[in-house]
Amino acid sequence: MRVKGGETCPVPGTVPPSTRRLRNTHCKMAHKQFFTGEPAQIRPRKLVQGLVFDFDNTLARLNKPLDELMNAGAQTAVAYMRSTGMTDLPDEISEHLVEARIFAETKSDDEQEEHTADDTLSFLLQFVGYPASRMNEEVLRRAVDLFYAPEMTAWEPMPGAIDLLQQLRGEGFPLAVIANYASDRIFQRIIDYAGLRAYLDVCLSSAAVEWRKPEKEIYDAVLKRWDAEPYELVCVGDSLKHDVAGGQEIGALTVHCRMIPLAEDQRLVDSIKPDAVIEKLSELPALIEKWC
Numbered sequence: 001m002r003v004k005g006g007e008t009c010p011v012p013g014t015v016p017p018s019t020r021r022l023r024n025t026h027c028k029m030a031h032k033q034f035f036t037g038e039p040a041q042i043r044p045r046k047l048v049q050g051l052v053f054d055f056d057n058t059l060a061r062l063n064k065p066l067d068e069l070m071n072a073g074a075q076t077a078v079a080y081m082r083s084t085g086m087t088d089l090p091d092e093i094s095e096h097l098v099e100a101r102i103f104a105e106t107k108s109d110d111e112q113e114e115h116t117a118d119d120t121l122s123f124l125l126q127f128v129g130y131p132a133s134r135m136n137e138e139v140l141r142r143a144v145d146l147f148y149a150p151e152m153t154a155w156e157p158m159p160g161a162i163d164l165l166q167q168l169r170g171e172g173f174p175l176a177v178i179a180n181y182a183s184d185r186i187f188q189r190i191i192d193y194a195g196l197r198a199y200l201d202v203c204l205s206s207a208a209v210e211w212r213k214p215e216k217e218i219y220d221a222v223l224k225r226w227d228a229e230p231y232e233l234v235c236v237g238d239s240l241k242h243d244v245a246g247g248q249e250i251g252a253l254t255v256h257c258r259m260i261p262l263a264e265d266q267r268l269v270d271s272i273k274p275d276a277v278i279e280k281l282s283e284l285p286a287l288i289e290k291w292c
Helices: 017-034 066-083 093-111 117-127 137-152 161-170 184-193 216-226 240-250 263-267 281-291
Strands: 002-004 007-009 050-053 060-062 155-157 175-179 202-205 233-237 253-257 276-278
Touching (some): 050 216, 066 093, 137 184, 161 175, 202 216, 216 233, 216 240, 233 240, 240 253, 240 263, 253 281, 276 281
Parallel strands (some): 050 233, 175 202, 253 276
16 A cells, blocks of 8 residues: 555555455356366376278178078078069079179169169079069068078187277277178178177168269268268278278278288289288287387
8 A cells, every 4th residue: 555645555566355356256156157076087098089991891791602501591582582472583583693693783883873782683584584573572582581591690800809899899999890881781680690780880872872992982871970080090900902091081090901912902002002911900009009
């Protein structure tokens, strides 16, 4: 305080005690209004926010030759269609069904748009002269299910797959499977039969969205669900063309699995370079820890 003209005045810059108490009260009220509870613990954001796996020859493998499974399924499907009254189907229709599937998969791969199994059967029947007006949608749907039925139970987890998924899930990583497959309802059943459902946050097939890997649009659902940037994903798969190139297309880290080598990868090894290569699934956790 200082004296001026017989009056006492506060020294400039000095706050009276009553004013300080009022300001403190306002600060406490503001703190209660905007910050409730205990102060939040700031957690560092990991570089790796989630992993996207391929399915076939990455997390699972067939326990029988695919040709054998397709032929058995085709014969069952044709027998069922004939039992519903479609008796005038060509004698060689079961062979045509297998050929049509292979052709549709090749065409889908070339065009990067999925030609579904249901559409393939419908187009085949029209091609061999069966009238579209006599086709029953539910019958054809059931025939497709029977065609793929032998494969549904022939898939089994790759060695170490369940242990790997349990470990990654336990460490807090969300996990997804994205696969090129011509029927989403059948693919979802395969995931259940293989015992993988409990570990997956997202399970998506190309038939559900029509895009096929390596098109980057097929990854959009995972990025949105996890609120992640592309570079925060790790894409793991056995195909350089689909899995590694797809991950690189969006800017993700990529891991090439070589447990069951693909013949077509031999012509791509010089042009498509993954961030890492593994010979067994048990090698993956160490990579993820290093990248985090």
